[in-house]
Amino acid sequence: MRSALALTALGLITALPLSSCACGATSVDETTPVHASEAPPRSPPPPTAREGITIERVAGPPHAQPGDGLITLVRFDLARFRLTLITEMENEGAWRTLPEWAAREHLVAGINAAMFEENGRASGLLVDDGVESAIDDPRFGGVLAFDPIDPSDALFVMIGRDCPTSDAERPDLASLRARYRSLVANYRMLDCDGSAIAWVDESTYSSAAFARDREGRFVLIHAETEYRMRDLATVLADPALGLTDIHYVEGGPKASVWIDDGTGAISLVGSRHEDDGTMSDRGPRPIPNVLGVIPR
Numbered sequence: 001m002r003s004a005l006a007l008t009a010l011g012l013i014t015a016l017p018l019s020s021c022a023c024g025a026t027s028v029d030e031t032t033p034v035h036a037s038e039a040p041p042r043s044p045p046p047p048t049a050r051e052g053i054t055i056e057r058v059a060g061p062p063h064a065q066p067g068d069g070l071i072t073l074v075r076f077d078l079a080r081f082r083l084t085l086i087t088e089m090e091n092e093g094a095w096r097t098l099p100e101w102a103a104r105e106h107l108v109a110g111i112n113a114a115m116f117e118e119n120g121r122a123s124g125l126l127v128d129d130g131v132e133s134a135i136d137d138p139r140f141g142g143v144l145a146f147d148p149i150d151p152s153d154a155l156f157v158m159i160g161r162d163c164p165t166s167d168a169e170r171p172d173l174a175s176l177r178a179r180y181r182s183l184v185a186n187y188r189m190l191d192c193d194g195s196a197i198a199w200v201d202e203s204t205y206s207s208a209a210f211a212r213d214r215e216g217r218f219v220l221i222h223a224e225t226e227y228r229m230r231d232l233a234t235v236l237a238d239p240a241l242g243l244t245d246i247h248y249v250e251g252g253p254k255a256s257v258w259i260d261d262g263t264g265a266i267s268l269v270g271s272r273h274e275d276d277g278t279m280s281d282r283g284p285r286p287i288p289n290v291l292g293v294i295p296r
Contacts, residue, residue: 049262050108052080054217060225061235065204065271067225071235072268074109074220074259075213078155081293083146083218085113085182088120088288089133095120097284098258099267105292109259111220112208112250113289114184115140120288124185127177136173142188142247143173144210144291145180153179158212158245163192184291189233189246196233204228206270208255210291211236211246218293219243222257222268254285 048055054075063069086105088094098110114122114134124140126133129147138161146156157176159165165172176183189209191197204226211219223232229248236246250256255270269284 052077053108053259053261055259055261055266058235058241060223061227061231063204063225063227063231065226067271069225071221071223071232072257073241074257074261075217076109076219076293078216078218080296081108081218082296083156083182084292084294085126085128085184086110086290086292087113087122087126087128087133090128093120093288095286095288097286098256098290099265099284101287101290101292102258102260102265105290105294107258107260107290107292107294109220109257109293110290111210111222111257112255112287113291114186114249116288122184122289125183126185126289127181127183130181136185140185140187142245143176143183143185144247145176145183147181149179149181154216156212156218158247160188160192160245186247186249189229189248190237190243194237194239194244196230196237199229199233201229205251206253206255207232207248208250208257208268208270209236209246209248211243214242214244220257220259220293221246222255224268224271226271249291250287254287256284256287258284 056073057070058073060069060071086101096104101107102110114124114126116122122134123137124134125136125143141161142158143161144156144158148154157171157180159170159173159176161173163170171179189197206226207223207229209221211221213219221236233246236243251270253270257268259266267284
């Protein structure tokens with residue numbers, strides 16, 4: 001992994017610097033939105049044994065890399081579940097695979113909380129139950145806030161720093177910090193109007209993200225197939241999917257989602273390919289910080 005400053009010094013980033021593992025190197029140009037055109041094919045969500053969870057798989061963008069070419073979306077009704085942060089800071093610096101974190105913390109689901117540095121600390125703002133474990137970095141334009149102090153507030157909020165803040169749906173960061181106990185900042189994949197942000201990076205890699213949909217559900221997203229992020233964002237921006245905010249959290253082999261919908265556990269991991277095109281190093285990688293889902 002390389003820090004944002006190191007990548008900037010090497011000239012690897014042209015817009016927003018990356019502050020995460022090198023396997024998910026990413027940069028964003030937030031000035032040129034890309035509009036999705038045709039709705040991606042969708043499979044009907046299968047039934048799950050836990051009410052309030054919907055799992056679906058949709059076709060991703062055209063790709064040359066190996067993989068099934070599908071994107072997994074897991075939607076949660078947070079009237080039945082709640083979000084929780086698990087950090088290396090509160091676990092004596094421990095890194096564990098997502099299945100290990102899930103077993104230890106009794107999660108229903110989990111995903112990488114944020115991009116991170118070599119020491120495991122989140123690259124941007126991370127506040128866990130009122131304790132700031134990573135300082136704010138304005139280069140990370142999207143902020144998720146949850147666990148409201150006032151129970152009348154929304155269960156979670158996702159904002160873009162440059163979006164209008166005149167209404168309760170898009171409060172500014174200072175307001176969020178005063179009203180919510182937990183916050184985490186990441187890069188955005190959609191702009192303020194819901195259009196795809198044109199990421200500059202030409203690299204392709206597996207990815208994990210979380211989102212909010214029009215029904216107010218919290219959504220975990222995973223693509224094992226390696227895509228350019230601007231292409232993936234264009235597919236996810238399609239109105240048929242109903243996603244209003246999407247924050248990218250990790251790329252490459254460490255991009256992880258784990259879910260137990262009541263019918264069995266599913267572990268989704270990123271891929272790594274050798275020069276000959278073969279896939280290697282299958283299986284979950286240790287990660288330091290997790291955004292988990294647990295029952296209410």
